[in-house]
Amino acid sequence: MPKLSSKGAFFDDAATICLINLRIEMDQKFDSSQFRNNALWDEISECMNKKNFMFNGDECKAKMLNLMDLYKEAKENSTGNVVKELDYFDLMESFMGNWGNVQPECQFSFGIMPPD
Numbered sequence: 001m002p003k004l005s006s007k008g009a010f011f012d013d014a015a016t017i018c019l020i021n022l023r024i025e026m027d028q029k030f031d032s033s034q035f036r037n038n039a040l041w042d043e044i045s046e047c048m049n050k051k052n053f054m055f056n057g058d059e060c061k062a063k064m065l066n067l068m069d070l071y072k073e074a075k076e077n078s079t080g081n082v083v084k085e086l087d088y089f090d091l092m093e094s095f096m097g098n099w100g101n102v103q104p105e106c107q108f109s110f111g112i113m114p115p116d
Contacts (some may be wrong), residue, residue, distance in 0.1 A: 023095065068092070074089060
């Protein structure tokens with residue numbers, strides 16, 4: 001039975017993993033100026049619908065942007081606490097880990113903290 005979305009779309013684990021994997025597969029298209037983002041999100045939605053995850057392009061985009069924000073927060077805090085809370089951290093790391101703009105705000109070496 002297909003999982004139908006509603007205004008408050010709920011992505012279970014399988015749908016979330018499917019979404020992340022589809023976004024990873026289409027990364028080059030998202031980086032290209034040949035494609036419009038909305039059309040790509042609709043394409044992701046169509047692929048998800050074929051797998052019985054019934055979400056539209058806007059819902060897929062909103063979920064992915066939320067996951068990306070959570071991932072960035074986890075990387076910036078990098079205390080391990082947020083990382084544990086982000087269930088899909090490893091999958092997001094494989095996708096976003098090499099992006100130049102996702103770096104911790106500051107890094108400490110040898111346990112020395114900068115003065116306040």
